[in-house]
Amino acid sequence: xxxxxxxxxxxxxxxxxxxxxxxxxxxxxxxxxxxxxxxxxxxxxxxxxxxxxxxxxxxxxxxxxxxxxxxxxxxxxxxxxxxxxxxxxxxxxxxxxxxxxxxxxxxxxxxxxxxxxxxxxxxxxxxxxxxxxxxxxxxxxxxxxxxxxxxxxxxxxxxxxxxxxxxxxxxxxxxxxxxxxxxxxxxxxxxxxxxxxxxxxxxxxxxxxxxxxxxxxxxxxxxxxxxxxxxxxxxxxxxxxxxxxxxxxxxxxxxxxxxxxxxxxxxxxxxxxxxxxxxxxxxxxxxxxxxxxxxxxxxxxxxxxxxxxxxxxxxxxxxxxxxxxxxxxxx
Amino acid sequence: xxxxxxxxxxxxxxxxxxxxxxxxxxxxxxxxxxxxxxxxxxxxxxxxxxxxxxxxxxxxxxxxxxxxxxxxxxxxxxxxxxxxxxxxxxxxxxxxxxxxxxxxxxxxxxxxxxxxxxxxxxxxxxxxxxxxxxxxxxxxxxxxxxxxxxxxxxxxxxxxxxxxxxxxxxxxxxxxxxxxxxxxxxxxxxxxxxxxxxxxxxxxxxxxxxxxxxxxxxxxxxxxxxxxxxxxxxxxxxxxxxxxxxxxxxxxxxxxxx
Numbered sequence: 001x002x003x004x005x006x007x008x009x010x011x012x013x014x015x016x017x018x019x020x021x022x023x024x025x026x027x028x029x030x031x032x033x034x035x036x037x038x039x040x041x042x043x044x045x046x047x048x049x050x051x052x053x054x055x056x057x058x059x060x061x062x063x064x065x066x067x068x069x070x071x072x073x074x075x076x077x078x079x080x081x082x083x084x085x086x087x088x089x090x091x092x093x094x095x096x097x098x099x100x101x102x103x104x105x106x107x108x109x110x111x112x113x114x115x116x117x118x119x120x121x122x123x124x125x126x127x128x129x130x131x132x133x134x135x136x137x138x139x140x141x142x143x144x145x146x147x148x149x150x151x152x153x154x155x156x157x158x159x160x161x162x163x164x165x166x167x168x169x170x171x172x173x174x175x176x177x178x179x180x181x182x183x184x185x186x187x188x189x190x191x192x193x194x195x196x197x198x199x200x201x202x203x204x205x206x207x208x209x210x211x212x213x214x215x216x217x218x219x220x221x222x223x224x225x226x227x228x229x230x231x232x233x234x235x236x237x238x239x240x241x242x243x244x245x246x247x248x249x250x251x252x253x254x255x256x257x258x259x260x261x262x263x264x265x266x267x268x269x270x271x272x273x274x275x276x277x278x279x280x281x282x283x284x285x286x287x288x289x290x291x292x293x294x295x296x297x298x299x300x301x302x303x304x305x306x307x308x309x310x311x312x313x314x315x316x317x318x319x320x321x322x323x324x325x326x327x328x329x330x331x
Numbered sequence: 332x333x334x335x336x337x338x339x340x341x342x343x344x345x346x347x348x349x350x351x352x353x354x355x356x357x358x359x360x361x362x363x364x365x366x367x368x369x370x371x372x373x374x375x376x377x378x379x380x381x382x383x384x385x386x387x388x389x390x391x392x393x394x395x396x397x398x399x400x401x402x403x404x405x406x407x408x409x410x411x412x413x414x415x416x417x418x419x420x421x422x423x424x425x426x427x428x429x430x431x432x433x434x435x436x437x438x439x440x441x442x443x444x445x446x447x448x449x450x451x452x453x454x455x456x457x458x459x460x461x462x463x464x465x466x467x468x469x470x471x472x473x474x475x476x477x478x479x480x481x482x483x484x485x486x487x488x489x490x491x492x493x494x495x496x497x498x499x500x501x502x503x504x505x506x507x508x509x510x511x512x513x514x515x516x517x518x519x520x521x522x523x524x525x526x527x528x529x530x531x532x533x534x535x536x537x538x539x540x541x542x543x544x545x546x547x548x549x550x551x552x553x554x555x556x557x558x559x560x561x562x563x564x565x566x567x568x569x570x571x572x573x574x575x576x577x578x579x580x581x582x583x584x585x586x587x588x589x
Contacts, residue, residue: 057589058423077589078429086427092420096352097345108341109428111334137352153424 007070008032008193009055009161014064016050024050026217027064032195032210034160037187039208040197041303047217048197049089052165055195056086069161085154086163091146095139099130099149102138103156110157124152128182144175151182161193162186168203180207201303213307220310229301231309234258235276236299240267242292250293253285267295338430342438343445349412350446356411360404360450364397365457371396371520381525386552391463395548396519397454398475399540402447402482403510409443410490410503417498417585426588435586436578440487447483451476463551471550474560478550481567482543486510488574495581517541542566 009032016025025047032038042048053059055068057077066073069083093102103121112120125134128148138146147167154162164183168176184207186192198204204211205225213221213228221228237257241250251260251268257278258270272278279298286293299305307313350357372390379389386392416422425435455472459465465472493503516531517540526532535541546563549556 056427058426059587060589074589081427081429081588084427088420088423090420092424094345094349094416094419094421096349101345101348105341105345106424106428109338109425109430111429 006034007067008034008036009038009066009068009195011051011055011066012064014051014054014066015062016047016054016059017062023217025054025061028214028217028219030066030212030219032193034193035187035191036209037183037194037196037207039204039211040195040214041199041201041204041211041307042197042214043199046214048199048214049165050217051214052086052088052163052195052197056084056088056163057081082157083159084161084163085157085159087147087150087154087165087167088163089165089169091143091150093138093141093146093149096137098135098137099125099141099145099152100134102149102153106153106156112157120156124155127155128152129178142175144171144178147171147175147179148182151179155186159192161195164194164196166197166199168198168200176203183207201307204303211303213303213310215307215311221306225303228303228306231306234271234273235301236261236269236271237279237282238267238269238295238297238299239282239286239293240295242294246291249289250286250291253289253291254282256285257282334429335431335434338434339438339441342425342430342434343441346412346439346442347445350408350442356408357446360401360408360446361453363404364400364454367400368393368397368457375520378521381521383522383525385522388463388552390458390461391552392548393520394454394458394463394551395544396514398451398479398547399482399514399519399544401450401454402479402486402543403507403514404450405443405447405483406486406490406510407504407507408446408490409439409487410494410506411500413439413491413494414498414500414503417494418500422585426586432579432582432586436488436491436575436582439491440484443487443490444480444484447487448476448480451479451483454479458551465550466552466554467550471555475547475550478543478546478560478563478567481564481571485567485570485574488571488578492574492577492581495578495585498585513538513540517544519544539566539570 009030011028011030014025014028015023017023028051040048040051050059054061055066055073057073057080060074068080071079071083073080097105100121103124104117107117107120122131125131128151130145130148130152133141133145138149141149151164151167168179171179180203183194183196187194196207208225210222210224211228212219221231237254239250239254241247247268254268254270258273261269261271276298283296368390372393375393376389378384379387379392455475465475467474490503490506493506497503516534517538518526518535523532523535523541526535542562543566545559546567549559549563553559
């Protein structure tokens with residue numbers, strides 16, 4: 001049953017400054033439509049979780065405004081909390097309680113009548129595939145089971161907006177896929193607005209209707225994944241010579257088809273001037289020069305390319321730098 | 332039932348379930364005070380021959396000690412459980428529900444106090460089984476349980492404050508030895524007027540724990556001593572009020588939700 005809310009998420013010049021003048025979030029503007037899956041992509045320490053904490057009322061903004069489900073996050077915190085569900089970065093569970101006890105406690109604190117609690121708990125346990133493990137203590141759950149329980153808890157009171165803060169970090173491929181399926185089902189079948197933070201490009205690519213890329217507390221790019229990739233435009237081709245001494249000759253040939261990039265440490269990489277159609281020409285040129293190529297690969301633009309283009313860094317590894325800054329700030 | 336009372340009930344239930352599922356936390360408050368009671372009563376029984384010693388039985392005199400030591404365990408258990416909730420983010424999960432801050436602290440302490448009351452019943456039962464007679468009678472025994480529960484609340488609130496302030500289980504555990512030293516520097520082993528060393532007598536006199544012990548002890552060995560009871564209940568009440576006020580203040584800092 002679709003119960004799409006009238007309001008999504010809006011933020012205007014949202015800022016959060018921590019001790020030591022650390023601007024974790026530095027003027028974010030957001031407009032997430034009801035029923036949309038919005039992917040908030042960025043490395044560790046970019047400001048994703050701080051943004052989620054502000055939007056879920058757990059942390060007051062230093063300045064700026066935000067409305068979630070039509071309510072102001074500063075002045076109407078209780079109304080916001082009634083409308084949202086959140087699974088934060090760490091699956092915050094009590095290892096000594098069972099899955100069923102977690103759900104009953106969550107339902108009870110949300111004021112769900114006693115008669116309904118059992119039914120709702122059973123329904124959610126079944127939905128996230130934890131019926132058989134429902135009466136086991138959470139300390140015996142795997143990482144994937146904990147994440148699924150976390151999601152079930154976030155859904156206990158039927159929220160219209162769901163915040164998922166890196167929900168698949170540390171999960172195996174199977175658990176990740178299962179969670180993706182459920183997230184898509186929630187948005188498509190139940191009209192739930194999903195605000196999903198992730199550091200995984202493929203997750204944003206697979207799930208999000210639109211993506212916002214955040215770096216150093218600022219949104220550096222926003223749009224559908226196709227729009228963002230189109231901004232980068234041209235694909236690159238990478239070739240590794242069969243004989244290392246032929247690298248210069250290989251570079252001379254490839255440079256005829258586009259400008260050189262530094263994406264290939266062992267070979268040569270160029271951004272194609274005219275797109276994918278050049279690939280056949282390249283193969284013919286290499287053949288006519290008699291160059292043997294060990295590896296030839298076409299790279300279509302990815303979200304990492306978008307990140308690289310917008311920030312000058314690759315998403316992989318950017319987190320380590322940001323984390324180091326964060327640790328320094330905390331100490 | 333009001334929403335607040337219901338929330339308190341749910342949090343208290345969880346607190347109890349948690350404690351009962353951690354034998355390493357639930358059992359020591361029953362075992363260690365009894366072991367110390369047995370060892371000390373056997374070793375220091377000759378102290379009853381000191382002129383002016385208020386009882387013929389050192390066991391009866393020392394029976395007040397487990398009630399206080401049990402309450403110290405409440406400090407640690409209350410604090411470490413709450414600190415763990417902060418560290419794991421469970422407090423954030425609770426913060427995202429309509430739960431009121433007051434329900435968190437009250438519910439958490441309700442669980443601690445219930446455990447404190449059960450412990451007190453156990454100490455009293457062991458004392459009676461060992462031959463101690465309660466000078467103030469059945470009503471006195473009930474008053475002992477009431478005072479012991481208030482003391483558990485006071486120390487539990489202290490642990491709660493430390494947990495909310497520091498967010499660290501290790502810090503709360505660091506408090507335990509400090510309180511234990513406080514317990515030994517009280518009138519736990521001897522009445523204050525029989526402590527010979529001036530510095531020790533002075534320390535025991537300014538130590539609030541002495542008055543908690545003496546309040547319980549008076550009901551066991553003397554009967555109804557209004558001054559000892561007023562000081563015992565007054566001191567426990569004061570520690571409880573101060574700790575609860577401090578906890579409420581720390582909770583505001585910890586729960587930054589809007």
